[in-house]
Amino acid sequence: MTCKDSDFYLFRDFPEPVFIMKPDGTILDANRFFSSRFKSHHEHITGCNVFDLLIEINAPQEVIAQRREKTGEVLRTGRYVTFDDPMDGDIWRSSIYPVFSSDRKIRALLVMVKNITAQRLAEIENEDFRARMDYALESGHVSVWSLDIEKNVVMRTQEHDRIFGYETLLPLWTVDTFFAHIYPEDLPMVSRHYETSMATQSDFNLDLRIRRADGEIRWINLVGTYRFAKSDTTRYVVGIVADITDKKRAALELEQLQAQLQQSQKMELLGQLAGGIAHDFNNSLTAIIGNIELALAKIDPKLSFAENLRDVHKSALRSAHLIKQLLGFARKQLTVPKAISLNQETESLIPMIRRLIRAQIDCVWLPCKEDPLLFIDPAQLDQILSNLCVNASDAIREIGTITVSSSTIHVKPEDCAKGHPCQSPGDYTVISVSDNGNGIDKTALPHIFEPFFTTKPPGKGTGLGLSTVYGIVRQNRGYIDCQTEPGKGTTFTVFFPRYRESTEEIESGLPEQTIETATGTVLLVEDEPNILKILKNALEEKGFEVLSALDAETAIIISDKHKKKIDLLITDIILPRMNGIELSRHLQDQRPDIQSLFMSAFAFEENSTHGPLFNSVNFIRKPFTINDFMTMIMQILHRV
Secondary structure, eight states, rough: OOGGGGGGGOOOOOOEEEEEOTTTSEEEEEEEHHHOOGGGGGGSSSSBBHHHHHHHOOOOOOHHHHHHHHHHHHHOOOEEEEEEEEEEEEEEEEEEEEETTTTSSSSEEEEEEOHHHHHHHHHHHHHHHHHHHHHHHHHHTEEEOOOOOTEEEEEOOOHHHHHEEEEEOOOOOHHHHHHHHOOGGHHHHHHHHHHHHHHHHHOOOEEEEEEEEEEEEEEEEEEEEEOOOOSSOOOOOEEEEEOOOHHHHHHHHHHHHHHHHHHHHHHHHHHHHHHHHHHHHHHHHHHHHHHHHHHHSSSSSTTTHHHHHHHHHHHHHHHHHHHHHHHOOOOOOOOOOOEEEHHHHHHHHHHHHHHHOOOOEEEEEEEOOOOEEEOOOHHHEEEEEHHHHHHHHHHHHEEEEEEEEEEEEEEEEHHHHHTTTTTOOOOEEEEEEEESSOOOOTTGGGGGGTOOOOOOOSSSSOOOOOHHHHHHHHTTTTTTEEETTTTTEEEEEEEOOOOOHHHHHHHOOOOOGGSOOOOOOOEEEESOOOHHHHHHHHHHHTOOOOEESSSHHHHHHHHHHHSSSSOOEEESSSSSSOOOHHHHHHHHHHHHHHHEEESSSSOOOOOOGGGOOTTTTTEESSSSOHHHHHHHHHHHHHHH
């Protein structure tokens, strides 16, 4: 810079402090804004040394040192410098310019000082805001990007490259780099949107999958707009990219849960429908079975049509058993545990299981030589085997074998300590279901008994099969174990405490031939006239006095009029207006010694209102045979 001393008048009214000094710091001239900072020298500041003035006003030593250093730098290099100083609570930006003589020597220095406190505070605030914004974007896995279309270069924040699997920013990111990361199945869709956007300069908002640098598949949301493009010919697209993998997974899980819920509700409705149909069907079977048995008891068994009646009777019993199995499979059967033969019960189930699985799959039954006993509701055993065999069938892709076997085992305390599935020592009856299918992945194995967990595609399973099996097993004080090897197959082993009948229990059952004649008064209540007639005839043939009624109100009237003892109330549970349970309670208030036998064709659930009131002594499920009916009556009266 070259200027005359007389030229300094141009800075007299400059709104910031300005002064000109010799190379040693002696002030040659200063404007009033600079002079006002030094009140004691306001009128005669010319000739003072600027460094002495700084000392006089107690400027920090580091500020004075920096000014000396910067002044020396200008004198050495001949180039101007700019630097900031904190002083008096403000921030001052000083610029020192060399003033050259005609022979290009530095004869003076022009110093301009500006208070930049407000500007610096704004910059700091802006930097803080930018830092907070960057943190928020990074925490939310969101990045900002800008594409220069002409140069094919993408400017972006570091989080952008992190989303794509890079720890640091790549030296260059282009549209081709982005497309190289797109998941192949999504590439046509993204290319189509990109071409349309480029041609029409339209904004876009896409959800797509990418393959990260480490190979992981992630979901991103890509948003772009042209609204911030410059007015010149340069074209820009700016936008954001966000990792939405967790959001997508949560949405997928919610969708799967909703599908499972809908499937569960559908099964619940089907179960309710099955229960209603079973009520009518079981009543019909009760009438059919009862009429046939009464007819067979009155005719010569050698007659030609007697064999036909026996065939009808067998078919009716098979139908009754089928209804029982179906209701058990639908979890609509009241739990009535009793002692059963594991081998005999499983043997009867194998034909139904073979109908449940595909024809290409063989079902092999291997019973143990010893015939172990179980104390369980037969319908629950049906459900366990049906669920396990259906699961085994699904695990076999084409041709395969499902093996069902029975055995017994004694578990010692040391076995439990070593991690045996049975956590309590003792004797157990064992049922196993094995397949040679795909096996279960080790990551899925810890979750197989969780409700709604399934490895099947959406719509192909409810995820309730194994959880139901687990619940039944634990309800009956049993244990279940799963051994699997991917690609070779799976074995589910169920352990139930071994059941042994006591002498008292064996003696309490009366053989069929002993039920010849009996005495006592029975109040029979049944709203189906045909069944009422059949049961009344059967009771009277055995010697009982029978008081019959079609509803509870009539039964109460009959009881009030009958002054003698009534030994037993036999009532259907589902009656018009007052049900059988309420009738029993009403009569017991008047006749404390009266016994009750409940019967029903309706499929009660274990957690229903009436379910907990029943057990194997005072409840008989329709359809039943006359012999089972009479045996139940004699057991009740025998215990009085």
